[in-house]
Amino acid sequence: MRQPCSEIELLAPAGDLLRAKTAIRYGANAVYLGGKSFSLRSRSSNFTLEEIEQACRYGEAHQARIYVTVNLIPHEEDFAGLPQYLRDLENAGVSALIIASPAIMKITADTIPAMPIHGSTQLSLTNALGARFLKERLHVTRLVLARECSLEQIRQITAATDLETEVFIHGGMCVNYSGRCTLSNRMTLRDANRGGCAQSCRWFYHLERDQQRLDTDPHLFSMGSRDLCAVREIAALLDCGVASLKIEGRMKTEYYVASVVYGYRRLLRALQEKNGVLSESELSAYEQLVLRGENRPACTGFLAGKPDAGSQIYVRHGNDSVSHDFLGTVLSYEAEQGTMLVETRNPFAAGDAVEVLSPGREVRSFRIRWLQNEQGEYLEKSRRPMARLRMPVPFAVSPQDLLRKKKEGK
Ligand code: SF4
Structure with a gap:
């Protein structure tokens, strides 16, 4: 069922209070951020409880919601202090928690039962059966679908469950299965699934076969993915009935947050005014507007089908898209x-x-x-x-x- 543009949520990332306020000022309906505990993205400047409370107060004053990631993949020693932290987040006025671990979902449901739980994209959820299981057994209220879903799969999952669905529309993509990659762990001992990804897929490598160099300097080989930009898929996503359009990038700058949110907000307004139909030149103009905050080439990820060679960055690029x-x-x-x-x-x-x-x-x-x-x-x-x-x-x-x-x- 088509989601009205006026009701769909534009969800933006924030690495600090300034970026949270910027996202809301430029048109985000909701902002997601990480606390100092139990959150991935350990290198992003995560929020203290006091800052989370300030973000919630600012959000409340501007009709915007604040979601907090509690998306650590916990090992046995990681649970100490969790129930109190969850109560603190509830008292701060947080609107929902984004959680990846079934154990943390269970503790959340037991400790603060009124708190909505959003199933993190780290779960790699790509089917409706799994979505229903998370709702019935672990009290999940919204599902952040895996980036690896196509538009058709998003439509099917959204139709087959009464859970809200949230879909990534913009930002960094993994070349491996998102949330399942151990490249960084192997290369640097930094655990991608505990927020420490060193982005080893984006490094430049010599490419050899039988000890013969296949690449020629300076065009070293890389295997990173282009970033996602879903300007051309937004109308179809509205038709799928998704509840939330999510922008990636908690470690990105204030300027990135402002310009990407600004671009998508204007696109949503235009779609609303024109009943979901924009011309090629209008779409191209919105694409350029959104990409002004980007510093990497973009693609449509898995939305329009399986990514091919055109979705990869194989050699050095000169930040051509930054205007x-x-x-x-x-x-x-x-x-x-x-x-x-x-x-x-x-x-x-x-x-x-x-x-x-x-x-x-x-x-x-x-x-x-x-x-x-x-x-x-x-x-x-x-x-x-x-x-x-x-x-x-x-x-x-x-x-x-x-x-x-x-x-x-x-
Ligand atoms: S190394 Fe690359 S593919 Fe792996 S988690 Fe990091 S960004 Fe994703």
Whole structure:
């Protein structure tokens, strides 16, 4: 059954409080994040309980939900303190937990029975029978389907269960079966299934057969997957009746979160206005919009069928899909002077043509006439990150709007 665009959930990742707020400002209905305990992605900057509570308060004020990953694959020694942690999350105001382990599902259902449980994608669930089992025996209320499902399989599973289904629409893909890969464990002793993946599939290797080199430098061989971008599949996913569209990337930047959420939110609005039908040129424009936050080539993953050679990255790529540099975040706007204070990230100069990304409105452009540091000195260039610079802006902006610049030749 077709899911109305206005009701479908756009779910975004956040590695810290700033990114959680950014995702919500740019149009996410829900944000998922990890706490300091019992969560994968050990290298992402996970939230303290106090920060989770702050995220929940911000979410509540903006009609957005906060989901917390408790998706560790636990060994015997990993359970100490879990019941108290679960109670703390409930008290913080979390809307649901994302769990991979049947043991943690059972402890959650026993400890905080009212808490919705989302079955993590780490379960690699690809069929309705498994989905029903998780609902009946382990109180799962939503299933995050394996990335390895095609559109047709998503449709079948969603139709054959009354569980909500959640589907990845954007972000990193594993070249191995997601949640089942031990490449990183073998190569670096870092356990991918405990959040420590070293992304060994994306390294560059010499390719040999019978001690004969098959690759020629500098085109070393890699076996990483392109990232997922499902702009062209969103209308079909709405038809499948899925409840939530999920963006991957808890370790990605504030700019990635803002621009990807911004792009998909605008796409959903356009689909709503045009009854689910967009022209090829419109789809292509939304694809470009979404991919402005990406730094790797993209593909449609398993949605449109089995990925083939065109979905792989075999040789070095030059981040061809990145069209813009992220320049900084607006800290304040002084309406009377027509100026804004920006916290910088990448270099730029007076005279540059730049763009402002603001939630819910078209991208606006202007040329920087002058730059001033906090001491009031005029500068030709911004050279270092995290500097605070003032500049004139010909329209009103808001704190947390983002400034970017088209890369040369793009
Ligand atoms: S090594 Fe590659 S395929 Fe394996 S878990 Fe890490 S990203 Fe996925």
